[in-house]
Amino acid sequence: MSRVWNFSAGPAALPLPVLERAQRELLDWNGSSASVMEQSHRGKRFIAMAQQVEANLRELMSIPDDYVVLFEQGGATQHFAQIPMNLAREGDSADYILTGHWSEKAASEAAPYVRVNVAASSKADSYLHMPPRETWKLDPSASYVHIASNETIHGVEFHQIPDVGNVPLVADMSSDILSGPIDVRRFGLIYAGAQKNIGPSGLVLMIIRRDLLERPTRPMAKIFRYAEQAANDSMLNTPNTWGWYLAGLTFEWLRDNGGLTAMAECNRQKAELLYATIDGSGGFYHNPIDPPVRSRMNVPFTLQDSRLDAAFLQESEAAGLMALKGHKALGGMRASLYNAVPPEAVQALVDFMRDFARRHS
Template sequence: MSRVWNFSAGPAALPQSVLEQAQRELLDWNGSGASVMELSHRGKLFMGLAAQAEADIRELADIPADYAVLFLQGGATQHFAQIPMNLAGEGDTADYIVTGHWGEKAASEAAPYVKVKIAAHSRDEGYMRLPERASWQLDPRAAFVHYTPNETIHGVEFHAVPEVGDVPLVADMSSDIFSRPLDVRRFGLIYAGAQKNIGPSGLVVMIVRRDLLDRATRPMAKIFRYAEHAANDSMLNTPNTWGWYLAGLTFKWMKEQGGLAAMATHNDAKAAKLYEAIDSSNGYYRNPVALESRSRMNVPFTLHDSKLDPLFLQESEAAGLLALKGHKAVGGMRASLYNAVPLDAVKALVAFMQDFAARHG
């Protein structure tokens, strides 16, 4: 079997050593004689796994004790609605900073549960740049401020945490969590679908300030209330045990690589190499995003002639470069460079792009 270079936007590449360990342990995990997927989440073995995963994530991101770490389900999309259910009461407003497709969707899904105010957006620029901070219209009485630090489809990224005063800052970090050092104390709540930088799809990791769990919002079933999940160590119902296990292995892998500072160095090098290839191609390839807003995680690019797109995709796949087709909303190509994508993958992509341009110029 030959492994390909995986540039998928998600579900995305996992570290090869993590996959190999999971393969070795699939039939007999931790000497139990059974797969981790077959064991009770209430049993001593899995409870130990869960505790270790939380300890590792707390160490990685320097998460203080006054923040709860939750391992949830539903994907980030479910939490677009569930977050306002938990953080906003009847009649409350929330500010949304909309910088792409996922910010739009978060605001739309929140609307039944909170009065959504679009405090800033870059829709008029086609989401090709971030809105100037001075233009944001924030309400100091808002229940929270929501933003998407990295937009996977449009390829824009905040390179610093925005200052929003005393209002809790909520971040959908699905596509950039743990890609660089993280100051958790700047946030009220961080959530992320696991399938890009943490593990497989079906798991959501949430880091939430404990005082926000005490907000009196509205009547709801226990399963929707984050405070109930925190009180039950994320085991209010049967969790995604496989996803939790793989996330735990990935946390250990990140620690072995040198932690989040090492992840940042790794990711910066990959993005710089790919952007350099695009910018030095004399217009053969083009990235449409404003320089100061470019994402390190998701790099969209177009060819000088869109008629070559099908051929580029056909030849790149034959060369072992997987999932380079851009999202239908923007077209073209997209290379996702999450933590588990090695620099060698980017080197292979750049070499292919240069060869393709030479042959089809």
């Protein structure tokens, strides 16, 4: 069996030991003589696993007891809508900080449910910088402040958690959750699609300060209410059991590899190596993002001569470097360096990039 180095933005690379274990256990999980996919989510075995997965995540992220953890469906996009449905009443407003494609999308999907106040935006600047905190026009009566902690397409990341006072901070962390330690207490709600740093697509992890579940809301089906999901341990209906299981394997892999502190250091080194290669290429490669807010997870870059794009993609694929094509909104290339992308992969990428530049300069 051959494996490639996978730089996909998502669904993304999964840790090889996680995949190997899932493969071994696929037909006979946990002594049940059946697959984990064939287990009732109400059965003892599955419930015990689900509780352990949550306990392991709580330990990894030091999640305080007054936060609930949910394992939901629908992708982060569905929760762009469900968050205002749950945290705001009709007519309330919420502050959105626009720093790229995904925070923009979060605001537009929220608009049917809350008055969206764009408190800051770097759109006019093509999202190359972060709007400085002192320019944000926050409303102290907002239901919440929404940020995307890392922009998967535009490649900008909050390296410090912004202070937004007493209004709950809501963060879409789809593409940088678990990439390093964070102080959960600084947030009202954290959510993340699983398909970058957690597991397969079809699962959304949510961490919600418990008092926010008690907010008065609006008439809606039970299935959309986070309070109902919390009261039912994310099993108001059948959850994505395979995703939950895979997330659990990833959490164990993280724990066994030094936890989030070790992961942060590894991610810092990987990103530094790639940015140094881009910046040191004499202009052959280019990343336009303001250096202090460059993402450690998603590195978009262009070739000075875009006529070489096709050759770059073809040759990199032939060299076992998968999914380097940039998002269609920006063109060029993008390398995503999530937890499951090992340092060797980044070394192989920069070796290829230097060689490619030499051959085509």
